[in-house]
Structures are given as C-alpha cells and as structure tokens.
Amino acid sequence: xxxxxxxxxxxxxxxxxxxxxDKVHQTYFSPSPLSMAEWFDWLMSFPECAVVCxxxxxxxxxxxxWWRIYSFIYPIYALLVVCVCVRLYLFRYIPDGxxxxxxxxxxxxxLMKLMSFQAIWQYARYNKMHRYASA
Numbered sequence: 406x407x408x409x410x411x412x413x414x415x416x417x418x419x420x421x422x423x424x425x426x427d428k429v430h431q432t433y434f435s436p437s438p439l440s441m442a443e444w445f446d447w448l449m450s451f452p453e454c455a456v457v458c459x460x461x462x463x464x465x466x467x468x469x470x471w472w473r474i475y476s477f478i479y480p481i482y483a484l485l486v487v488c489v490c491v492r493l494y495l496f497r498y499i500p501d502g503x504x505x506x507x508x509x510x511x512x513x514x515x516l517m518k519l520m521s522f523q524a525i526w527q528y529a530r531y532n533k534m535h536r537y538a539s540a
Contacts, residue, residue: 483518490515 487518
C-alpha cells in the first residue's frame with residue numbers, strides 16, 4: 406500500500422470514527438435521543454474502522470489464526486452490509502423521494518467495503534513478503 410493510500414485510509418477511517426462518536430453522543434446526551442435503528446449502523450462499523458486503521462498503519466497485532474478468521478468472516482459481513490444498504494435504498498429511500506443523497510451514501514458504503522477488501526489483501530501480501538524476507 407502506497408503512502409498516499411495510507412493517508413487516504415487514515416482520513417476515511419478517522420472521519421467515520423468521529424461520525425460514530427458524534428452519533429453515540431447524540432444518542433445518550435440529546436433531549437430526544439435517536440432510536441436504536443438510527444445509530445446501530447454506525448456502531449456496527451466501529452470495529453471495522455479500527456481494523457482499517459491497523460491495516461493502514463501496518464501494525465502487526467493479533468495471531469495468525471485471528472487474522473485468518475477475520476479475513477474469512479469479513480467478506481460475509483461486508484456482503485451483508487452492502488445488501489442491507491441496497492435493500493434500504495431500493496425500498497425505503499427511493500419511494501421517499503430522496504434518491505440522490507442516499508445514492509451517494511450507498512456509493513460511499515460500497516467504496517469503503519471495496520477498499521477494505523483491498524486493504525486486507527494488501528496486508529496479507531505484505532505479511533507474506535515480510536515472513537519470506539525474514540526467514
């Protein structure tokens with residue numbers, strides 16, 4: 406992963422983390438708290454953003470088994486999130502008459518998931534190269 410890609414990853418991941426912190430703050434401290442459905446999607450992606458920060462920094466944490474399990478489970482999780490977003494976009498947001506902002510949000514979600522796939526692949530390749538070079 407190039408230095409430019411790492412910087413982009415840090416910016417995206419930190420922006421989402423700050424958005425999540427803001428949502429949780431609104432949920433607990435506003436006079437009319439948000440419902441669970443309004444902030445669950447943000448909270449659900451919180452661990453993913455933390456892992457993306459680790460990928461971007463190439464910090465070696467966790468065992469090999471943990472990363473194999475994560476890289477096996479992550480595509481299933483990402484596919485479910487994209488399917489939920491597409492379903493919401495098709496059946497809720499288009500009939501409400503707001504397709505453009507939600508279409509942009511859907512494109513951002515899909516882009517983040519694709520970039521996460523690339524980060525996992527790059528991270529795995531980097532670790533393999535590091536192991537071969539140190540052997």
